[in-house]
Amino acid sequence: MAKAGLKVDFVQDNQSISHPVNTIRGLHCQKTPFAQGKLVRCGQGSILDVAIDARTGSPHYGKWVSHVLTAEKGEQLWVPPGFLHGFQTLEENCLVLYKCTAPYDHASDAGVLWNDSEIGLKWHDLSEAPVLSEKDQKAGSFREIDNWFPYADFPDLDLQFTVEK
Numbered sequence: 001m002a003k004a005g006l007k008v009d010f011v012q013d014n015q016s017i018s019h020p021v022n023t024i025r026g027l028h029c030q031k032t033p034f035a036q037g038k039l040v041r042c043g044q045g046s047i048l049d050v051a052i053d054a055r056t057g058s059p060h061y062g063k064w065v066s067h068v069l070t071a072e073k074g075e076q077l078w079v080p081p082g083f084l085h086g087f088q089t090l091e092e093n094c095l096v097l098y099k100c101t102a103p104y105d106h107a108s109d110a111g112v113l114w115n116d117s118e119i120g121l122k123w124h125d126l127s128e129a130p131v132l133s134e135k136d137q138k139a140g141s142f143r144e145i146d147n148w149f150p151y152a153d154f155p156d157l158d159l160q161f162t163v164e165k
Contacts, residue, residue: 001039006078008037010099015043018089018096023131024123025096026086027052027112027139031148034108035081037101045094046070048124049077052084052112054142057151062119062142071095082149084112088123088130110148111139118142 001008018025027050030036040049052064068090069075079085087096114132115121119142123130 001078004078008039008101010039010101012100012103013097014100014104015095015097017044018094018131019092020131021089021092022124022126022128023089023094024086024114025088025133025136026050027084027114027116027119028086029054029084029110029148030102030105030108031110032108032150032153034102034105035149035154037081038079038085038098039076040069040079040085040087040096040098041074041076042069042071043095043097044071045092046072046090047087047094047096048090049087050085050121051077051079052086052119052121053082054084054112054145055082055149055151055154056145056147058082058154061151064119064121066122080154082154086114086121090124111136112142112145113139116142 047069049069050066053060067077
Protein backbone atom coordinates (compact mmCIF):
# COMPACT_ATOMS: atom_id res chain seq x y z
CA MET A 1 0.00 0.00 0.00
CA ALA A 2 2.82 2.40 0.85
CA LYS A 3 4.52 1.69 -2.49
CA ALA A 4 1.27 2.72 -4.19
CA GLY A 5 1.30 6.01 -2.24
CA LEU A 6 -1.55 5.02 0.08
CA LYS A 7 -1.19 5.74 3.77
CA VAL A 8 -3.84 3.65 5.48
CA ASP A 9 -4.29 1.99 8.82
CA PHE A 10 -6.61 -0.98 8.98
CA VAL A 11 -8.61 -1.35 12.19
CA GLN A 12 -11.07 -4.12 11.34
CA ASP A 13 -11.24 -7.29 9.25
CA ASN A 14 -14.61 -8.47 7.91
CA GLN A 15 -15.82 -11.45 5.95
CA SER A 16 -19.07 -12.47 4.37
CA ILE A 17 -20.19 -15.61 2.61
CA SER A 18 -22.86 -15.68 -0.07
CA HIS A 19 -24.05 -19.15 -1.05
CA PRO A 20 -26.22 -18.58 -4.17
CA VAL A 21 -24.68 -17.50 -7.46
CA ASN A 22 -25.90 -14.03 -8.58
CA THR A 23 -26.10 -12.63 -5.05
CA ILE A 24 -25.62 -8.86 -5.04
CA ARG A 25 -24.42 -7.10 -1.89
CA GLY A 26 -24.42 -3.33 -1.80
CA LEU A 27 -24.06 -0.61 -2.58
CA HIS A 28 -22.77 0.05 0.95
CA CYS A 29 -20.84 2.70 2.81
CA GLN A 30 -20.49 4.35 6.18
CA LYS A 31 -21.12 8.09 6.22
CA THR A 32 -18.67 10.61 7.64
CA PRO A 33 -17.21 10.67 10.28
CA PHE A 34 -16.95 6.86 10.09
CA ALA A 35 -16.21 6.65 6.35
CA GLN A 36 -14.31 3.45 5.59
CA GLY A 37 -11.69 2.59 3.08
CA LYS A 38 -11.82 -1.11 2.19
CA LEU A 39 -9.26 -3.49 0.76
CA VAL A 40 -11.38 -6.26 -0.75
CA ARG A 41 -10.47 -9.75 -1.93
CA CYS A 42 -12.31 -12.95 -2.71
CA GLY A 43 -11.15 -15.86 -0.53
CA GLN A 44 -13.34 -18.46 -2.22
CA GLY A 45 -15.07 -18.34 -5.61
CA SER A 46 -15.26 -15.23 -7.78
CA ILE A 47 -17.08 -11.89 -7.65
CA LEU A 48 -17.61 -8.76 -9.70
CA ASP A 49 -16.50 -6.03 -7.29
CA VAL A 50 -17.60 -2.41 -7.80
CA ALA A 51 -16.69 1.01 -6.36
CA ILE A 52 -18.66 4.21 -7.04
CA ASP A 53 -17.43 7.73 -6.32
CA ALA A 54 -19.93 9.32 -3.90
CA ARG A 55 -17.90 12.42 -3.00
CA THR A 56 -20.19 15.40 -3.51
CA GLY A 57 -18.38 17.90 -5.77
CA SER A 58 -15.89 15.35 -7.14
CA PRO A 59 -15.17 15.52 -10.88
CA HIS A 60 -15.79 11.75 -10.85
CA TYR A 61 -19.03 11.88 -8.83
CA GLY A 62 -21.26 8.94 -9.76
CA LYS A 63 -18.60 7.24 -11.88
CA TRP A 64 -17.62 3.69 -11.11
CA VAL A 65 -15.04 0.98 -11.64
CA SER A 66 -15.47 -2.79 -11.54
CA HIS A 67 -13.17 -5.77 -11.58
CA VAL A 68 -13.62 -9.52 -11.32
CA LEU A 69 -11.82 -10.78 -8.21
CA THR A 70 -11.08 -14.48 -7.90
CA ALA A 71 -9.72 -16.63 -5.09
CA GLU A 72 -7.53 -18.36 -7.65
CA LYS A 73 -5.72 -15.20 -8.76
CA GLY A 74 -5.76 -13.41 -5.39
CA GLU A 75 -6.44 -9.90 -6.73
CA GLN A 76 -7.53 -7.11 -4.40
CA LEU A 77 -9.54 -3.92 -4.96
CA TRP A 78 -8.92 -0.76 -2.94
CA VAL A 79 -12.20 1.10 -2.28
CA PRO A 80 -11.31 4.52 -0.82
CA PRO A 81 -13.36 6.32 1.83
CA GLY A 82 -16.08 8.33 0.13
CA PHE A 83 -16.93 5.54 -2.31
CA LEU A 84 -19.86 3.12 -2.34
CA HIS A 85 -18.96 -0.57 -2.51
CA GLY A 86 -20.78 -3.66 -3.74
CA PHE A 87 -20.26 -7.03 -5.35
CA GLN A 88 -22.02 -9.76 -7.32
CA THR A 89 -21.21 -13.44 -6.83
CA LEU A 90 -20.26 -15.21 -10.04
CA GLU A 91 -20.33 -18.70 -8.55
CA GLU A 92 -21.75 -20.44 -5.50
CA ASN A 93 -20.28 -20.15 -2.00
CA CYS A 94 -18.24 -16.97 -2.40
CA LEU A 95 -16.23 -15.80 0.58
CA VAL A 96 -15.43 -12.08 0.52
CA LEU A 97 -12.78 -10.68 2.86
CA TYR A 98 -12.11 -7.01 3.45
CA LYS A 99 -9.92 -4.89 5.66
CA CYS A 100 -11.44 -1.58 6.83
CA THR A 101 -9.89 1.72 7.86
CA ALA A 102 -12.68 2.59 10.34
CA PRO A 103 -14.72 0.44 12.74
CA TYR A 104 -18.33 -0.45 12.00
CA ASP A 105 -20.78 2.18 13.26
CA HIS A 106 -24.45 1.23 12.94
CA ALA A 107 -25.68 4.86 12.92
CA SER A 108 -23.35 5.68 9.98
CA ASP A 109 -24.32 2.63 7.90
CA ALA A 110 -25.89 3.66 4.57
CA GLY A 111 -26.53 2.35 1.11
CA VAL A 112 -27.79 2.97 -2.40
CA LEU A 113 -29.91 0.62 -4.48
CA TRP A 114 -27.80 -1.82 -6.54
CA ASN A 115 -29.57 -0.98 -9.81
CA ASP A 116 -29.93 2.78 -9.42
CA SER A 117 -30.38 4.12 -12.95
CA GLU A 118 -28.37 7.27 -12.25
CA ILE A 119 -25.25 5.18 -11.60
CA GLY A 120 -25.87 2.66 -14.40
CA LEU A 121 -23.68 -0.16 -13.15
CA LYS A 122 -23.00 -2.96 -15.63
CA TRP A 123 -23.50 -6.19 -13.70
CA HIS A 124 -22.79 -9.65 -15.12
CA ASP A 125 -25.60 -11.74 -16.61
CA LEU A 126 -28.87 -10.72 -14.96
CA SER A 127 -31.19 -13.00 -16.94
CA GLU A 128 -32.47 -14.11 -13.53
CA ALA A 129 -33.31 -11.77 -10.66
CA PRO A 130 -30.38 -11.36 -8.26
CA VAL A 131 -30.50 -12.57 -4.67
CA LEU A 132 -30.73 -9.51 -2.40
CA SER A 133 -30.82 -9.05 1.35
CA GLU A 134 -33.74 -7.17 2.89
CA LYS A 135 -31.38 -4.29 3.66
CA ASP A 136 -30.27 -4.07 0.02
CA GLN A 137 -33.85 -4.22 -1.27
CA LYS A 138 -34.70 -1.16 0.86
CA ALA A 139 -31.66 0.96 -0.02
CA GLY A 140 -32.21 4.53 -1.18
CA SER A 141 -31.42 6.23 -4.45
CA PHE A 142 -28.15 7.88 -5.44
CA ARG A 143 -29.98 11.23 -5.67
CA GLU A 144 -30.75 10.99 -1.95
CA ILE A 145 -27.08 11.24 -1.02
CA ASP A 146 -26.92 14.53 0.80
CA ASN A 147 -23.28 15.44 1.12
CA TRP A 148 -22.36 12.14 2.79
CA PHE A 149 -18.79 12.67 1.63
CA PRO A 150 -17.88 16.30 0.85
CA TYR A 151 -15.17 16.33 -1.80
CA ALA A 152 -13.18 18.81 0.32
CA ASP A 153 -12.81 16.07 2.99
CA PHE A 154 -11.50 13.50 0.47
CA PRO A 155 -9.80 15.51 -2.32
CA ASP A 156 -6.71 13.36 -2.87
CA LEU A 157 -8.59 10.30 -4.10
CA ASP A 158 -9.29 9.51 -7.71
CA LEU A 159 -11.16 6.84 -9.65
CA GLN A 160 -8.08 4.78 -10.47
CA PHE A 161 -7.37 1.55 -8.68
CA THR A 162 -4.59 -0.98 -8.65
CA VAL A 163 -5.10 -4.73 -8.67
CA GLU A 164 -2.51 -6.39 -6.47
CA LYS A 165 -1.58 -10.07 -6.59
